Amino acid sequence: MTDQKAWLTDRFEAHRSHLRGVAYRMLGSLSEADDAVQEAWLRLSRSDTSGVENLAGWLTTVVARVSLDMLRSRKSRREASLDATPGEPVAEGQGGIDPEQEAVLADSVGLALLVVLENLTPAERLAFVLHDLFAMSFDDIAPVVGRSPAAARQLASRARRRVHGRDAVGNADVKRQREMVEAFLAATRKGDFEALLAVLDPNVVRRADAAAVPPGAPRELRGAEAVAKGALAGSRRAGSAPVALALIDGSVGVVVAPRGRLRMAVAFEIRGGRIATLDIIADRERLARLHLALLEP
Secondary structure (H helix, E strand, C coil): CHHHHHHHHHHHHHHHHHHHHHHHHHHCCHHHHHHHHHHHHHHHHHCCCCCCCCHHHHHHHHHHHHHHHHHHCHHHHHHHCCCCCCCCCCCCCCCCCCHHHHHHHHHHHCHHHHHHHCCCCHHHHHHHHHHHHCCCCHHHHHHHHCCCHHHHHHHHHHHHHHHCCCCCCCHHHHHHHHHHHHHHHHHHHHCCHHHHHHHEEEEEEEEECHHHCCCCCCCEEECHHHHHHHHHHHHHHHCCCCEEEEEECCEEEEEECHHHCCCEEEEEEEECCEEEEEEEECCHHHHHHCCEEECCC
């Protein structure tokens, strides 16, 4: 019995990295991903797998089902967390998880992808992750989501359109918007005041949610000089907080996502070749209503 358990443990450990990757892309949380993997081990140790020919596939299915259940249970926990201090993690990164390790993993997966996946329903997210990211067949995905293979294919297709912003504005517009937003970010990171003035409309307006500015700071700034100074001050406060470009309601914007969790978004309006408005969104309810998509390379 001991030899059998050791053999089973060795086989499981050989697949742990893959299983953790599946769970992390499903859940966007390293602590939850590790919980899902641990649950897969418990189910493996209690099951008769003598007839299982593809253990990797069996374990992937188990982790996917566990992750799907965890995603579906999040709604009540999120509602309970709305009173938490804005910008602070809620019951995350606990259980000995190293935040720096999770930040590295989030960056390797892609911050924008993790943020956009949050927009999907649990079933869409699972179908997209398993098929598009891990090449799992729809025949194998179907029983996990409780749908037919054809319905699972439709889930993945719908998720793919949302993830990649296929219904977004035309490519020419996106390209120009991206150039302006990237120029704004570059100038902000370098602390280049003159470069910021060059991309801002003289009459630019910056509006911010209360949670996005220090207590007592103005939530609205008008004029290129005021907005540029505010952008530089905000950049200094943010420090090394990870940011990524994304499509926000069809236009190019910026998401701030420490450890892959959306904390803030900046929506831009471009007029006459310059940035005319900036809307800094940090209110949880507003963030939840945003339609986000990956910005195509």
